[in-house]
Every structure is written in structure tokens, then in C-alpha cells.
Amino acid sequence: MxxxxxxxxxxxxxxxxxxxxxxxxxxxxxxxxxxxxxxxxxxxxxxxxxxxxxxxxxxxxxxxxxxxxxxxxxxxxxxxxxxxxxxxxxxxxxxxxxxxxxxxxxxxxxxxxxxNDPFQLFATQVVVQRDHLFRNIPGSVKVTPKEELDRMQAVTANEVLRRTPGLHVVDEEGAGLRLNIGVRGLDPDRSRKVLILEDGVPVALNPYGEPEMYYSPSIDRMQGVEVIKGSGQILYGPQSVGGVINFITAEPPVEQEMKLKLQSGQGGYTSLLAQYGNTYDNTGIQVTYLRKQADNMAGTQFVLNDLNAKVRIPLSNKSVLGIKFSAYDENSNSTYLGMTQSMFDQRTNDFEFIAPNDNLDVKRMAVSANHRYSIGNGWSLHSTFFANTTTRDWRRQDFALNSFDENGNNILPGDFTGTFWGDTTVAGGAIFMRDRTGNRNRTFQVAGFEQKAEWQTYFADFVEYKLHVGYRYMFERAFEQRINGSSADAISGQLVNDEVRTGNALSAYVLNQIKLGKYFELSPGVRVEDYAFEREIFRQSSRDTLITANNRIRTLIPGVGAGIFLHPNLNLYGGVHRGYSPPRVKDAIDFTFANPVLDLDAEKSWNYEAGLRTKIAPGLRAELTYFLLDFENQVIAASESGGQAFGVVNAGATLNQGVEASIELNFRELVQSPWLILLDAQTTFLRATFNESRIVNGVDIRGNRLPYAPDLTISSGLTVEAPFGTGMRFTLTHVGEQFTDDINSVLPTNNGRFGKMDAFTLLDFGLYHHIRPWKTRVNIAVKNITDQRYIATRRPQGISLGLPRFITAGFDVQL
Structure with a gap:
């Protein structure tokens, strides 16, 4: 260093x-x-x-x-x-x-x-409109280009996604290895209500039955990020409640390009990115390798290797084939165990390895192929095949929270290792580590195929018509085992649970874009989802068994968006669509004693949106959006990462509404200055509440705020770059107070898992310099420059702190 x-x-x-x-x-x-x-x-x-x-x-x-x-x-x-x-x-x-x-x-x-490049445009991107007003997108949209990613010097994708109004991003650990994204008041746990894509292909473990983000695309290798909310997401699935996030990777270049990027920081943090691309006889290739690691990044130790390769093959002057392969290998000390309230108050165990034997191993292999054929007469056909397999083996040491017997003495577990954390004088204030493990081993398989036809034509001189029609088939399977080990670091032992979950999904969609003259566009569409799933249990609670159950859900998802263009620099938009989120198979078919074979329907809502995008002056742009998500019954999936141990939490009717606003000012365009000065701000005002009477612990929660739905979030950035290539960047992030349970508890519980979370504000700073004759950029970045100590989350099993002051320095060079 x-x-x-x-x-x-x-x-x-x-x-x-x-x-x-x-x-x-x-x-x-x-x-x-x-x-x-x-x-x-x-x-x-x-x-x-x-x-x-x-x-x-x-x-x-x-x-x-x-x-x-x-x-x-x-x-x-x-x-x-x-x-x-x-x-x-x-x-x-x-x-x-x-x-x-x-x-x-x-x-x-x-x-x-x-x-237009047929391969790049339709295989990798969601947002295909190229002007700043996104006239063809009937809803709110945010595109973060490569230049902005470079200025931010982001260590994690969380930093980038916080820059989008309406998104609430929760840090699980400072390294950003697992995305937890909530959209417009939806639960951020494991990003279950968000459709996350990489180059247009879903990346969740099982997109329908288990859409958890235990694998998250690394921001280090991205060329851009797109976010769509509202009716503009109707073509995509299965999740269409919160929004669509698409990570874009580098495409094969026209001529040879070699790039190297190195960033190092505290705690042994290193990110090394190497890229090579070229085109040989019209066949383009792009190979990217990322090595990222840290010895102690705010208590997280990890090593990951991420290899990606793309090949682009023109088959004729009307068709092109793209093939992508990726391999990901990560090992970390990720844990669910956090601090108790007394540990947080005493400030003595920040970023300790509380569970040093916990170990998460994630391996992922993926392949995809994209083909576009220009048929002629305005018709084109786009075909995409994708498949991936992810193995997620997680060893977690067991523990017990302290409690007292009738004499006021702590009850020690029989397999107590002698290691404890916290205050033993308060019930639930201390953690006793046990000499045994629970190994939660899972393997996920996904394969899918999608075909989409597009037709564009004109009627008379004032009607432009675009038709999008297609279908998508997806197969997914999950293998899950729970193995209890008899020592604190055991990876084998007694097989407790063993099951397989299988899903087959078929969806079809059609979207019409009808533009009348220069001033009005209407985009009605509909998607049909047919999802059949099955759960087979071969071993439960250490006893062999054979239990099989299945279910099938069919859903119609209509939507319509509209755009009004009163002026070339003003775009009014609005829309309504049916929100849809299939239930996790594990929760939809539950064999527990309390819920013998409980069948849940898909989660549905009506989502409304209205807003405007405008260019006020050269270099000055703004966007304002009002949104409302009206849930008939919001299902909060039970999982340990959600702070629940067992069962399904039925939240009932909920209402999420608010306003998103953003403004961007480019002084270079405004005053024709040789200096680049960029100033922007994004904010979200949110009110997400339970919308019907329901008694919880003797309290009617109607009108209470939803957990992990802050009422105010702000992100602002200032970039100043001199004509000679030196620049600096400030980024401010503010997250308002949050409740962590449905009864809106203010006082924290002793175990740290519930209680109000205070608001916090973070300030990041970066300094960089372009050495253009060498095609090199050097930089230094400071995250959380004020070293603010704050609670990032109380999930899953206690308090996790946000990243403290973190300093990195590095360079990137084009060879």
C-alpha cells in the first residue's frame, strides 16, 4: 500500500x-x-x-x-x-x-x-432509447454510463444503485457481495422483489422460485447500469413489482484493446481487472478477468475470481450471433450473526470476527447465446438462450442467546465452546458460541429460452407503430440439504433435511407502441405467466420421508403507458400495470405442523406512476415522478435473512406511495466552459404503510410503516474536472430513519434484531487525474470520509455496521 x-x-x-x-x-x-x-x-x-x-x-x-x-x-x-x-x-x-x-x-x-448494432442493442440492454428524455420509455428510468462509474470510483454496486431515486440499498457487509435492494418501499431482503439482469439475462438463483441474490454481478467490470420502474417493465419477468436492474458488460471492440485496472486499500483490499478485446475477420472477442479480495474489510474476509468471455459472430448481413460464458468463484467469511444491542452500545466489538468458523462458498457457471435476424419489411426476430448453475454451500457455527434460570444464573448450552460475546447480565444481550455447525448447502439450476419478434411500420404521415410480441420458457431446480456438524468447523455430519424444488414457467407477452404525430404515444401491453412448481422432501428433521406436493399459478399482467410531448424538451409520462411476484416454492408449499401444505397465490398489486422529464436549459435536466403501489396482499417471505426463523409472514394489504425527484446540471454545456462541473441530486419521499387492520402482539398495525422503508433518501454528487485532466468528486448519501418490524418498535431489543434505526448521512470523496499521453488514469478515493458509525441493518441475526472510513488508491491504463 x-x-x-x-x-x-x-x-x-x-x-x-x-x-x-x-x-x-x-x-x-x-x-x-x-x-x-x-x-x-x-x-x-x-x-x-x-x-x-x-x-x-x-x-x-x-x-x-x-x-x-x-x-x-x-x-x-x-x-x-x-x-x-x-x-x-x-x-x-x-x-x-x-x-x-x-x-x-x-x-x-x-x-x-x-x-444500431443488433447484437448490443437487443441482447444486452433494456433501455434502447438514446435521447436524454427517454421518450420511448413510459415510466421512470435511470441510466448510469461508464463515465459516471469511473468518476464514482465505486467499490461496490451499492454505491451506484443508491444514486437512483426510489431505490433503498441495504449493506449486508461492506464488501457488497450480496445485493439487498428495495424499490419504492418494498422489502430489500435479498432483492426478491427486483428483477436483476446482466446483459439482459436473469442472474437470480432461481428467478421464479427463489429469486435471492447470493450471487451479485461485480460492479468493477461493468460498462453501465440501467434501472426501469413503472409500466416500462411489463415485457420483463418474472418479477414486475419493483423494477428491472440491468448490468451491462463490455462488448468486443473493433480493434485490439487491452486494459488493466488496479485498486488497493485498507485491510488488504485489492481489485485487479484485466480486459482484452479484438476483432478477427469480423468475429469479435472480449475477455475480462477480475480478482477481488480483502483480509479484513469491515470484518469481511473474501476472495473472488470472476471470468467472462464474449464472442460476436456475424452470420450474414442480416443476422449476428453472440455467445457469452462466465465463471465465478467466491469464498468469504459471510455470516448471519450480528451484534447484540449491548455490544453496539459498548463499542468494543465493531467489525470483530464474531463467528470465525462461518464460511460461504459460491460457485457459478453460466452461458448464454443471442441471435438477431433482420427479416425485412420492418420485421426482426431476437432469440436468447441462457443457462447457469450456482452452488451455495454455507457453513454457519451454531450459537445461543443467553437466558437465565430461576436463580438468575446464565443457562449455558451443553456444547458451549467457552467463547461468548456481549453482556451476560442482560437476557439476550450475550451470544454463546456452540461447538457444532449447521451446513446449509444448496445447488441451483436454470435454463431458459426467449424469442421476441418486433415490427415497425408507419400509417399515413403521422402514425408510427411498433409491435413487440414474444414468449419465454424457463426451467429451474433447487437442491437443498441441511447437514449438522458436531464441531465448530465441521463441514460434514448428520443429514437433517434433504429436498428438491422444481419449477417450469412459460410466459407470453405483447406490447404495442402507437405514436400519434409528434405529441402523443400510447403503449398498451399484456403478459401472461404460467408457473408450475413442485416440492419433494426426502428427509426432514433427521428422518427419511417422501413427501411430494405441487401447485400451478396462472396470472394475467396487463399494463398501459402513455407519453405526451408538448415540447421537444418536455416529456410527460404515466402508466398503470399489474405488479406480479411469484412466491418462493419453499414457502408456497409448506409442510410444517403449523401450516400443513399451505398453498400461496402469487403476490399482486396495482402499480401507478405519473411524471415528467424535461430539459430546462442546455445542461440542465430534471425528472419528477409520483408513484403508488397498492397491494391486495403483500407476502413477506420467511427466511433467516429476513429476520424470521420459520413460516410465512402475511402482511395483508399495504400501500406504498411517494415522490421521486432528480436534477442534473452540467455547467460545461450551460456556459460553454472548458471546465467540467457536474452537480446532481436525487431524492425520494416515501410513505409505505400497512393498509388494513391486523392485530400483532395486541397492536393494530394499520397505518404503521413497513419495515426497512425509510421515508426519505437523498443522493447528491459534485464533479469538478479541470481542462488539464485533474478532477475531484464528492458524493453525499442520506438515508432516513427506519423501523424493523411491523409494530414499529422504537426501543431496541436486547438481541439487537428489532428497534428503530436512526437516520445517517455519508460523504465520499475521490481525486483522479488523466495522463492522456499514457492513456492512464490514477486515483485515490475515501469512502465515508467523516467515519460515521451507523447501523446498516439489524438483519438477519443482529446489528451490522456500515462501512467505516475506507481509503483506496489505484490506476487504470489502456495498453
């Missing part, structure tokens, strides 16, 4: 003497190469389907001249020496275009018309 910091300081000092180019959106100055050659200002205009394309990357190869087009698709490169160049124009989802140009007195303006 010391040598890396010294290297960075030296790099900053050396680069200060280098004459570097300016890199700002619609005006850019480059390095003077030859004083004897005349300097010219070069104008570049980029279009797609005759529409101006803002955000396109433009560069002159083998020079320092580069920039990003503004909302009008325009860019000016200043002080370019006369001569011959190759200009390259790129945009995610479109074919990279290169052209030989000559800069001279009579040749100073160049136009580029980019074509």
Missing part, C-alpha cells in the same frame, strides 16, 4: 508538466503537435436515424483529441493541426464508425450517421 501511494504521488507530479488536452462536451482543445501547421476548429455532428445523438464518444486516433457530443449531437475540437486523421465515433448499442478525414481550410465539418 505504501509503495502504491508513493507511485501515485510521483505520477501526479510528473503529469503536471505534461501539456494535456481539454476534454469537455461541445468544445475541446488539443495539444499542439507542430507549431508550423495551422490550427483548425473541427465540427463533428453525430446522428442516428436522422436524430441528433448526444453522448457519443468522438476521438482522433493516435492523438489526444477526443470528446463527447452534446444534446444536439455536436462537438467542436479546437486547435487541431491540419493533416490526415482517422476519426472514430462510438456509442453503446451502435456500431462503431471510423473514417479517414483531412483537416484543412476547406474541410472542417464532418457528419457521422451511426447504425
Amino acid at each position: 505504501r509503495y502504491l501511494v508513493l507511485t501515485l504521488i510521483a505520477s501526479f507530479g510528473l503529469s503536471a508538466s505534461v501539456d494535456l488536452p481539454t476534454t469537455y462536451n461541445d468544445s475541446l482543445r488539443g495539444t499542439r503537435v507542430e507549431n508550423s501547421r495551422k490550427m483548425r476548429s473541427v465540427s463533428v455532428n453525430v446522428f442516428n436515424n436522422n436524430m441528433a445523438l448526444g453522448g457519443a464518444s468522438v476521438r482522433l486516433l493516435n492523438s489526444n483529441f477526443e470528446g463527447i457530443t452534446n444534446d444536439l449531437g455536436a462537438l467542436i475540437l479546437h486547435q487541431v493541426p491540419e493533416g490526415d486523421y482517422v476519426m472514430e465515433v462510438r456509442f453503446i448499442g451502435m456500431k462503431t464508425l471510423r473514417r479517414s478525414i483531412q483537416v484543412s481550410e476547406n474541410s472542417l465539418t464532418f457528419r457521422f450517421d451511426l447504425e
Whole structure:
């Protein structure tokens, strides 16, 4: 760490003497190469389907001249020496275009018309609209591009997702290995109510029957993140209650590219990313390898290896095939066990390895293939096959919370190891570690196939019609065993439970997009879900058995969205759709004594949304959305990660409503400044409550707030980048107070699992510098710069603290 910091300081000092180019959106100055050659200002205009394309990357190869087009698709490169160049124009989802140009007195303006890339556009992305107002998306949307990811210097995906209004992200451990995302007041536990994709393919363990995020895509290797809420998600499934999050990875480049990124920090934290891409005879390849590890990152120890490879093969001028393979291997000391309230109050056991024998091993293999065929006459056909298998073996040491006998003495468990944590004078305030384990071993298999046809045509001169129609089949299976070991580190022992859960799902959908003139668009659609599942139990409570039960759920999911375009810079949108979330098979078919074969229906709601997106002035954009989620019966799935031990928690009718707002200001575009100054803010005002009378512990909870649904969240960022390449970034995050149970307990319980969580505010800081002649960027980042101590969650089994002040430094270079 010391040598890396010294290297960075030296790099900053050396680069200060280098004459570097300016890199700002619609005006850019480059390095003077030859004083004897005349300097010219070069104008570049980029279009797609005759529409101006803002955000396109433009560069002159083998020079320092580069920039990003503004909302009008325009860019000016200043002080370019006369001569011959190759200009390259790129945009995610479109074919990279290169052209030989000559800069001279009579040749100073160049136009580029980019074509949609069929493989990138439909295989990897959810948001295909390319203007800042997202006119074809009838709902709220947030796209985080690669440039923003680089400025944030994010250590975890949690940092990025908190930047989206309406999302509440709960840290389970500081490393961000497991995503816990709540959308608009929905329970964030294991992100069960969110459809999470990578390059358009579901990544949950079993997307229908067990949509837990024990595997989470690593933000280190991402090129962008998309989030859609509201009726814009109707095409996707199975989850359509909260929203869709799509992680986008790098595509094969046109020519050879090699990249290396290294980030190191406290506690032995290291993230090493290596990428190689090239195109051979029109066949593109992209290989990415990530090694990430830490010895003690806020109490988390982990090592992960993440390998991804993409191949892109044009089969003809009308079709293209893409193949992706990935392998993921993670080992960590992840645990469910947190601190008791007395441990938190005493401040003596922060980030201790309370359960040092706990060990989680996650292995995942995945493959997918995407094919697009342009049929002609406005028709195209898109086919996707995907399959993956995930093994999640988790050894967890057993423990007991202290209690007293009639004489006031602590009752010690018979297999007590002699190690305890907390205050033994308070019932439930101490943890006695036991000399035995519970090994929860699970394997998940998923295979699916989807075909979607699209047709675009025009009627008369004022009606544009797009049809999306398709089907999706998915098979999934889960193998689960519980093995009790007879020592604190045993990985084998007595087989207690053994079962298999199988699901077959078929869905079909149709969406019509009807645009009337320039001012109105209507998008009615419907999706049909047919989900058949079965649970087979071969061993239960250490006794052999054979119990089989099954169920089938059929659901119609209608929705409609509308857009009104009163002005080119104003987009009004609204929509309503049926929210749908299938129940976990383990909970939907329950063989416990209390619930002998309990069959649950799918979780349903009516979701409403209305809002606007506007460009107030060049560089000034805003979005405002009102939302309402009206649940007939919200099912809170029982699981240890949700703080429940057994059974199904039926929450009854609930009502989630609120307002999301965001504003972005780019001073470079606003005042034509050579300095890049970006200021933004996103906020969510939320009221998520139980909406019918229900008595819990003698209390009617109607009107109480839902657990882990803060009433206020704020995220704000400030970026300042100088023309010579040095920049700094501040990111502020505020999360309001939260309740952790349905009776809205204020006072904490002794075991730390329930009680109100106070609001907290975090401030992150980053400093970076571009050394453009070396194609290198160096950086240093400080997370939680004020070192605030706060409770991130009281789940699953006690208090977990958020990441303390954490410092990293590193570099990335294009070779």
C-alpha cells in the first residue's frame, strides 16, 4: 500500500508538466503537435436515424483529441493541426464508425450517421432509447454510463444503485457481495422483489422460485447500469413489482484493446481487472478477468475470481450471433450473526470476527447465446438462450442467546465452546458460541429460452407503430440439504433435511407502441405467466420421508403507458400495470405442523406512476415522478435473512406511495466552459404503510410503516474536472430513519434484531487525474470520509455496521 501511494504521488507530479488536452462536451482543445501547421476548429455532428445523438464518444486516433457530443449531437475540437486523421465515433448499442478525414481550410465539418448494432442493442440492454428524455420509455428510468462509474470510483454496486431515486440499498457487509435492494418501499431482503439482469439475462438463483441474490454481478467490470420502474417493465419477468436492474458488460471492440485496472486499500483490499478485446475477420472477442479480495474489510474476509468471455459472430448481413460464458468463484467469511444491542452500545466489538468458523462458498457457471435476424419489411426476430448453475454451500457455527434460570444464573448450552460475546447480565444481550455447525448447502439450476419478434411500420404521415410480441420458457431446480456438524468447523455430519424444488414457467407477452404525430404515444401491453412448481422432501428433521406436493399459478399482467410531448424538451409520462411476484416454492408449499401444505397465490398489486422529464436549459435536466403501489396482499417471505426463523409472514394489504425527484446540471454545456462541473441530486419521499387492520402482539398495525422503508433518501454528487485532466468528486448519501418490524418498535431489543434505526448521512470523496499521453488514469478515493458509525441493518441475526472510513488508491491504463 505504501509503495502504491508513493507511485501515485510521483505520477501526479510528473503529469503536471505534461501539456494535456481539454476534454469537455461541445468544445475541446488539443495539444499542439507542430507549431508550423495551422490550427483548425473541427465540427463533428453525430446522428442516428436522422436524430441528433448526444453522448457519443468522438476521438482522433493516435492523438489526444477526443470528446463527447452534446444534446444536439455536436462537438467542436479546437486547435487541431491540419493533416490526415482517422476519426472514430462510438456509442453503446451502435456500431462503431471510423473514417479517414483531412483537416484543412476547406474541410472542417464532418457528419457521422451511426447504425444500431443488433447484437448490443437487443441482447444486452433494456433501455434502447438514446435521447436524454427517454421518450420511448413510459415510466421512470435511470441510466448510469461508464463515465459516471469511473468518476464514482465505486467499490461496490451499492454505491451506484443508491444514486437512483426510489431505490433503498441495504449493506449486508461492506464488501457488497450480496445485493439487498428495495424499490419504492418494498422489502430489500435479498432483492426478491427486483428483477436483476446482466446483459439482459436473469442472474437470480432461481428467478421464479427463489429469486435471492447470493450471487451479485461485480460492479468493477461493468460498462453501465440501467434501472426501469413503472409500466416500462411489463415485457420483463418474472418479477414486475419493483423494477428491472440491468448490468451491462463490455462488448468486443473493433480493434485490439487491452486494459488493466488496479485498486488497493485498507485491510488488504485489492481489485485487479484485466480486459482484452479484438476483432478477427469480423468475429469479435472480449475477455475480462477480475480478482477481488480483502483480509479484513469491515470484518469481511473474501476472495473472488470472476471470468467472462464474449464472442460476436456475424452470420450474414442480416443476422449476428453472440455467445457469452462466465465463471465465478467466491469464498468469504459471510455470516448471519450480528451484534447484540449491548455490544453496539459498548463499542468494543465493531467489525470483530464474531463467528470465525462461518464460511460461504459460491460457485457459478453460466452461458448464454443471442441471435438477431433482420427479416425485412420492418420485421426482426431476437432469440436468447441462457443457462447457469450456482452452488451455495454455507457453513454457519451454531450459537445461543443467553437466558437465565430461576436463580438468575446464565443457562449455558451443553456444547458451549467457552467463547461468548456481549453482556451476560442482560437476557439476550450475550451470544454463546456452540461447538457444532449447521451446513446449509444448496445447488441451483436454470435454463431458459426467449424469442421476441418486433415490427415497425408507419400509417399515413403521422402514425408510427411498433409491435413487440414474444414468449419465454424457463426451467429451474433447487437442491437443498441441511447437514449438522458436531464441531465448530465441521463441514460434514448428520443429514437433517434433504429436498428438491422444481419449477417450469412459460410466459407470453405483447406490447404495442402507437405514436400519434409528434405529441402523443400510447403503449398498451399484456403478459401472461404460467408457473408450475413442485416440492419433494426426502428427509426432514433427521428422518427419511417422501413427501411430494405441487401447485400451478396462472396470472394475467396487463399494463398501459402513455407519453405526451408538448415540447421537444418536455416529456410527460404515466402508466398503470399489474405488479406480479411469484412466491418462493419453499414457502408456497409448506409442510410444517403449523401450516400443513399451505398453498400461496402469487403476490399482486396495482402499480401507478405519473411524471415528467424535461430539459430546462442546455445542461440542465430534471425528472419528477409520483408513484403508488397498492397491494391486495403483500407476502413477506420467511427466511433467516429476513429476520424470521420459520413460516410465512402475511402482511395483508399495504400501500406504498411517494415522490421521486432528480436534477442534473452540467455547467460545461450551460456556459460553454472548458471546465467540467457536474452537480446532481436525487431524492425520494416515501410513505409505505400497512393498509388494513391486523392485530400483532395486541397492536393494530394499520397505518404503521413497513419495515426497512425509510421515508426519505437523498443522493447528491459534485464533479469538478479541470481542462488539464485533474478532477475531484464528492458524493453525499442520506438515508432516513427506519423501523424493523411491523409494530414499529422504537426501543431496541436486547438481541439487537428489532428497534428503530436512526437516520445517517455519508460523504465520499475521490481525486483522479488523466495522463492522456499514457492513456492512464490514477486515483485515490475515501469512502465515508467523516467515519460515521451507523447501523446498516439489524438483519438477519443482529446489528451490522456500515462501512467505516475506507481509503483506496489505484490506476487504470489502456495498453
